[in-house]
Amino acid sequence: MLRFVGFSACVLLAGMIGMVQGDPAPGKAESTQADSQRLYRHVVLFKFKEDASQEQIDEIVDAFGSLQDEIDTIIGYEHGTDVSPEKLSKGFTHCFMVTFKSKADLDAYLPHPAHQAFTVKLKPILADVLVVDYWTQE
Amino acid sequence: MLRFVGFSACVLLAGMIGMVQGDPAPGKAESTQADSQRLYRHVVLFKFKEDASQEQIDEIVDAFGSLQDEIDTIIGYEHGTDVSPEKLSKGFTHCFMVTFKSKADLDAYLPHPAHQAFTVKLKPILADVLVVDYWTQE
Numbered sequence: 001m002l003r004f005v006g007f008s009a010c011v012l013l014a015g016m017i018g019m020v021q022g023d024p025a026p027g028k029a030e031s032t033q034a035d036s037q038r039l040y041r042h043v044v045l046f047k048f049k050e051d052a053s054q055e056q057i058d059e060i061v062d063a064f065g066s067l068q069d070e071i072d073t074i075i076g077y078e079h080g081t082d083v084s085p086e087k088l089s090k091g092f093t094h095c096f097m098v099t100f101k102s103k104a105d106l107d108a109y110l111p112h113p114a115h116q117a118f119t120v121k122l123k124p125i126l127a128d129v130l131v132v133d134y135w136t137q138e
Numbered sequence: 139m140l141r142f143v144g145f146s147a148c149v150l151l152a153g154m155i156g157m158v159q160g161d162p163a164p165g166k167a168e169s170t171q172a173d174s175q176r177l178y179r180h181v182v183l184f185k186f187k188e189d190a191s192q193e194q195i196d197e198i199v200d201a202f203g204s205l206q207d208e209i210d211t212i213i214g215y216e217h218g219t220d221v222s223p224e225k226l227s228k229g230f231t232h233c234f235m236v237t238f239k240s241k242a243d244l245d246a247y248l249p250h251p252a253h254q255a256f257t258v259k260l261k262p263i264l265a266d267v268l269v270v271d272y273w274t275q276e
Binding site for chain 2: 041042043045078079080081082083084085086088089090092095097103106107110129130131132133134135136137
């Protein structure tokens with residue numbers, strides 16, 4: 001009996017390891033997990049027009065976040081408002097980091113109807129945008 | 139004997155789980171792991187002077203990467219050169235993402251002698267810098 005309990009515990013523990021080590025893909029998670037593959041990071045900064053209301057800005061931030069529900073090449077998404085004490089943001093106030101597995105996945109995202117509809121919604125209140133993309137190292 | 143082997147295997151497995159689940163800190167890993175806690179992201183963009191040599195730039199990139207060996211509040215570090223097809227980088231060519239657990243950890247990083255020495259080394263070849271920090275959502 002004790003031996004059986006010991007065996008069962010091992011099976012359970014092995015299962016837990018499997019869960020923890022399992023596929024990289026928290027898929028739509030807010031952060032992306034460390035992975036042995038390189039990831040394609042798409043970093044987007046927005047500066048909104050001075051007359052944009054907080055409600056309009058919130059709507060855009062929500063709409064950006066909703067893109068991951070419509071575009072399945074997005075495997076990671078993070079965003080936040082600038083809180084740097086260094087005052088080197090050049091007026092950019094919002095940062096978005098979208099993660100893809102490949103350049104082809106970004107290429108599918110940019111012209112995607114959902115992304116295009118988002119940019120149409122964004123433009124009236126956008127003062128400036130900055131984009132850099134980079135590959136993570138292995 | 140079998141029971142002992144079973145027990146030992148469990149201890150080993152439990153140890154492995156501890157390693158896998160352990161502190162968010164693959165610490166000095168290139169990417170940061172998904173975590174239930176919010177993380178403080180420090181996003182830094184550099185544009186180098188036109189007369190900066192590739193050797194000088196590589197040296198700065200390596201030096202930035204080495205900061206995590208000297209400043210233990212850095213729990214994640216990524217970097218890459220801009221590969222965006224959108225041409226919206228405003229001349230910034232290098233992106234660095236440094237992750238901390240708290241604002242206090244950034245506050246310890248900024249005036250740290252190793253970071254200060256890095257900025258002294260950087261300045262002669264730096265044309266422009268942009269910094270935004272944000273908190274990840276839970």
